[in-house]
Amino acid sequence: MLAHLLAIAFVLTTTCAVAQSFPNKPLRMIVGFASGTGVDISGRIIAQFLSEGLGQPVVVENKPGMASIIAARETAKATPDGYTLFMCTTSSHVTGPFLFRQQPYDPLKDFTAVAQVVESYLVAAVPASIPPNSLREFADWAKANAGKVYYASPGVGGSSHLLAERFNRVAGLGMTHVPYKGSGVAELSAGETHLLFGLPATVNLGPRLKLLAVTAPARIPDLPNVPTARESGFPEVEAVLWQGVCGPANIPKDVLARLTEEIKRGLARPDVRERYAKLGTPVTYRAPAEFAALNKADIANWLPDIKASGASMD
Numbered sequence: 001m002l003a004h005l006l007a008i009a010f011v012l013t014t015t016c017a018v019a020q021s022f023p024n025k026p027l028r029m030i031v032g033f034a035s036g037t038g039v040d041i042s043g044r045i046i047a048q049f050l051s052e053g054l055g056q057p058v059v060v061e062n063k064p065g066m067a068s069i070i071a072a073r074e075t076a077k078a079t080p081d082g083y084t085l086f087m088c089t090t091s092s093h094v095t096g097p098f099l100f101r102q103q104p105y106d107p108l109k110d111f112t113a114v115a116q117v118v119e120s121y122l123v124a125a126v127p128a129s130i131p132p133n134s135l136r137e138f139a140d141w142a143k144a145n146a147g148k149v150y151y152a153s154p155g156v157g158g159s160s161h162l163l164a165e166r167f168n169r170v171a172g173l174g175m176t177h178v179p180y181k182g183s184g185v186a187e188l189s190a191g192e193t194h195l196l197f198g199l200p201a202t203v204n205l206g207p208r209l210k211l212l213a214v215t216a217p218a219r220i221p222d223l224p225n226v227p228t229a230r231e232s233g234f235p236e237v238e239a240v241l242w243q244g245v246c247g248p249a250n251i252p253k254d255v256l257a258r259l260t261e262e263i264k265r266g267l268a269r270p271d272v273r274e275r276y277a278k279l280g281t282p283v284t285y286r287a288p289a290e291f292a293a294l295n296k297a298d299i300a301n302w303l304p305d306i307k308a309s310g311a312s313m314d
Contacts, residue, residue, distance in 0.1 A: 022082055022255050026057040029245075030075055030086045032068020038120075038199055038279060039068075042243050043087040045275055046117060049266030054258075058085075066313060067158050068092040069104055076110040080248040082255035085114065088246035091158050094298045098306050099157040099313040108296060112251040115263040116244040116286035116294065118276055121216040122163060122197040123226065124237075128208045129191050135167075135213040135232035138195065142173040149175045152184035152193040157311045159241050160184075160197045162302065163215065165309040167197075170236045185209075200280035215239045222280055242298075243281070244291055260288060 027050070031043040040062060047058040063071040072092040078084035086092075093107040105111075124135055132138035142149045151168065153161035156179050168175045178184075178193050188196045189208045196203065200222060203209060213232045214220055217240070229237035245263060247256075266272055267283050276283050286294060 022258060023054050023056045025083065026059055027054070027083050027085060029058050029060045030071045030084065031060055031062050032064060032071030032087065032089070032092055033062070034064045035062050038201060038281065039087050039089055039243060041279060042118060042276070042281065045272060046087075046245060046263065046266065049269065049272060050259075050262055053262035053266060067096040067099070067155060069096050069100075069313070072096070072107075072111075073104050075246065076105045076248055078248045080112065080250045080252075082247065082251050082259060084247060085259070086111075086246045087243060088113075089243050090241040090298065090302075093246070093295050094302050095157055095159060095162055095306060096313075098299075098303060099311055101312075101314050107299070108292065110249050111246045112249055112256060113288045113292040113295065114245040114247055114251075114256065115260050115288065116242055116284060116291040117263065117267060118243050118281040119284040120199060120241045120243065120281040121214055121220070122160060122239065122241070123200050123203050123214050123223070124167075124212045124229070125185075125188060125196050125198055125203040125209045126194060126212060127188060127191045128210050130194060132212070133210065134227070135229060135234055135237075138212060139171045139173060139234075142171075142175060142194070146174050149173065149195070150178045150193040151175045151195040152178050152180060152188050153196070154183050154198075155179050155181070157306070157309075157313060159239070161311065162305045162309055163197045163237060163239055164195060165311075166305050167234060167237050169308055170234065201278075204280075213237070220280070242284070242294070244286070256288065 029043050029047045031040050033039045047060050051058040068091055075086035097103050097107050132141045151164045183202050184196050211226045213229045214226050215229050267285050273283050
């Protein structure tokens with residue numbers, strides 16, 4: 001009995017010591033997209049305030065490729081000690097893993113949900129050189145030009161691709177997908193393609209574009225004159241995306257609580273909220289359990305689009 005009690009005391013003491021000493025070395029924040037992209041900027045905002053709150057550097061590591069699957073897979077295999085974090089997104093944890101015949105990881109079982117940090121949405125943009133001025137007019141125009149209309153995306157299987165394909169399917173348009181390594185905005189502006197569902201900050205950079213609809217449930221403050229997809233007659237195209245912080249499965253509870261606390265505190269700062277507002281990605285904090293539940297619900301929502309699109313990373 002005494003030996004058993006001593007063993008329990010040793011485990012508890014060791015666990016508390018680990019939690020109290022965390023962190024005692026630099027952390028890393030893995031980002032599955034290139035430097036300068038929206039997710040990268042978001043990751044650097046979080047890394048900065050986490051570093052200030054934790055008293056240790058948080059180093060951003062960009063590992064782009066395969067809709068952030070490469071970065072997610074590396075995170076899943078890392079030691080679950082809280083020192084490896086990952087900017088998880090709808091692409092890495094909802095759509096991407098299901099684009100392979102053999103799943104590279106389980107987005108729910110192989111990760112610890114630390115916190116959701118922002119929500120985002122997409123904007124349907126078209127070249128100013130084509131006639132449509134609304135999503136409904138675009139649908140009619142695309143049908144009248146069947147076989148000659150192309151929609152762009154930043155890559156196969158991403159949210160931009162799948163949402164455009166959903167619109168393509170529900171409206172019966174027969175558009176052809178043209179994936180790009182970059183955002184696709186320059187090509188859209190030049191009239192090489194005819195439609196792109198892109199992030200607000202991205203499409204606003206494009207010259208000679210018209211913005212037809214936002215996928216958010218309500219009009220957004222930065223684009224008050226752009227109607228929602230629901231207002232435009234296509235409620236099926238309504239979609240909210242997210243970014244958050246994840247880590248490998250089984251991060252110790254005390255360490256997870258410290259990370260979550262610092263993220264929640266950082267997201268409450270006015271300067272941080274202002275920086276995210278400028279990116280068009282409003283701060284939307286969710287704690288671990290709520291964030292994991294959202295992830296699970298979104299998988300169920302997007303799986304039909306993945307199957308219908310025929311998209312594959314194999």
